[in-house]
Amino acid sequence: MIADLRHVPFSAAGSYIAFSRLSGSGETSETVRMRTVRSGACTPDLLEVLPLTDGGPAAGEASFTPDELAIQAGSGAVRIAFEDPSRVRVHGDGVGILLRADAAGPYDTLVPLGDGEWRYLRYEARTTLRIRVRAGSARSLSTWDGVRSGLLLLAGDPGTVFHIEEEAESSGPLQAVPADGVVPHFAEFLDLMPDCGPEFQDARELAAYVLWSTLVEPSGFLNRPSILMSKNWMTNLWSWDNCFNAMSLERMPWLAAHQYFSVFDHQTADGRLPDYINDAFRSYSFVKPPIHGWALQRMRERGLVDESWLAASYEPLSRWTRWWLTERTATEAALPHYYHGNDSGWDNSTVFESGVPVESPDLAALLVVQMDALADAAATLGRPQEADEWRERAERMLGMLLERLWRGDRFVVRRAGSAREVASSSLLTRVPVILGNRLPGDVFRALAEDIGSHDFLTASGLATESVRSSAYDSDGYWRGPVWAPSTMLIVDGLTAGGDSALAGRIADAFCRNVARSGMAENFDALSGHGLRDRAYSWTASVFLTLASRYRGGRA
Structure with missing residues (x-):
């Protein structure tokens, strides 16, 4: 290595x-x-x-x-x-x-x-x-x-x-949860990583090392073995990165489950999840996007989630979803909204440039996916009435998303509580492709064409702001650089909608650039150079998932 x-x-x-x-x-x-x-x-x-x-x-x-x-x-x-x-x-x-x-x-x-x-x-x-x-x-x-x-x-x-x-000296009020397994030494951990093919052997080893070495044992508020973002500077666990890390641990379901449940251990009575946690502190100033249902569904499809995991996650995931439907939805006729860019995970995206709160199409789309996942879980767990209720909520939100935010060729953002639309060339407004074949065919095709255009798709992957935008910044955090989570969500959505060829091209570009530039926090979309923290666990996890499952349209 x-x-x-x-x-x-x-x-x-x-x-x-x-x-x-x-x-x-x-x-x-x-x-x-x-x-x-x-x-x-x-x-x-x-x-x-x-x-x-x-x-x-x-x-x-x-x-x-x-x-x-x-x-x-x-x-x-x-x-x-x-x-x-x-x-x-x-x-x-x-x-x-x-x-x-x-x-x-x-x-x-x-x-x-x-x-x-x-x-x-x-x-x-x-x-x-x-x-x-x-x-x-x-x-x-x-x-x-x-x-x-x-x-x-x-x-x-x-x-x-x-x-x-x-x-x-760190301590907290939570009792450590039994690990149910032992984290193996690195050589064995590497053997348990997904097969990424011979051309990515070195990158696979580095990704495995970043994941393995970023793990910390239970202590204080981290009452499970937990993968931090990094052991450089980003030494916390945020409430969406845990999902990407869990998804890469296909051959260690017990460790994947601990990553998934780590943030639900800190869920408030009304359903809110923390923004981030570490051994000594947990913050609720912001939240993170509701990708947890999407992640659970994908892990179910891959055999990671058994019925006990599904049963344990159903109520917490339901409370998390209802929190968005009550605390962050102004009226029944409105879509859920973000208070701040940090709530979306895309901290400084141009979606938020003209003010908050905003109704952003990614949020509604992720909640539709999450409610679909809850409907499937309820049906499996013998709760048919709840399954029907979740399906009805999902259909209603999908209808509102298309009615309020689709403009014939693109999704737009609206300031919450008004009809004012926000001008933005952010890739965030293309994230509704995560709905795949739940979208009308013409909507899906328009999104796929836009995503695959030279505005976003470069040799290094997907820029998070159109490279033609006046707001594009090569090291602008969420205003240009390529990120792992946005890539993963969009590749998965394209695959779910039937465009595995484009999904494979994007996955291939991302994986090849990671193999050249390492497991960086994000990457210059034009040069491919690694930026910011250079040993990031979700970059490693997404690389392993894309290289083994999506690259070349194999998913």
């Missing part, structure tokens, strides 16, 4: 510790840094790890496999490996080791306990490190300013082995 430590962190399944060549919120570091992903990683840096030679500390050349990170300096190397999710072994193989940190907070303290043991209280990171010498010898060169350790320095001679163990 070839990966750059400036982009892809070295970590292990279950761990809240990661090593990378990043500092702060995105700057590249010359040195390897041990970081935490706890509490949303507001203060992520814990320690710099440097080889120590006769000439002093050296940044070294870092490379890693899933099992070991090596920082080479001269003829020796500092070798780092995870012994378990909370404990790391750091070995000076032919070189010394320097552990260094500048105090990031007012109370950071290194406490010497004697016999080669220290406690490092990293206050703002909400973490305490237990550092012990297991072989060789080490000494502290740290400073104390009367309140804190202004500079932490631990130096180990060649041959020294440090054990660094995390003693996390």
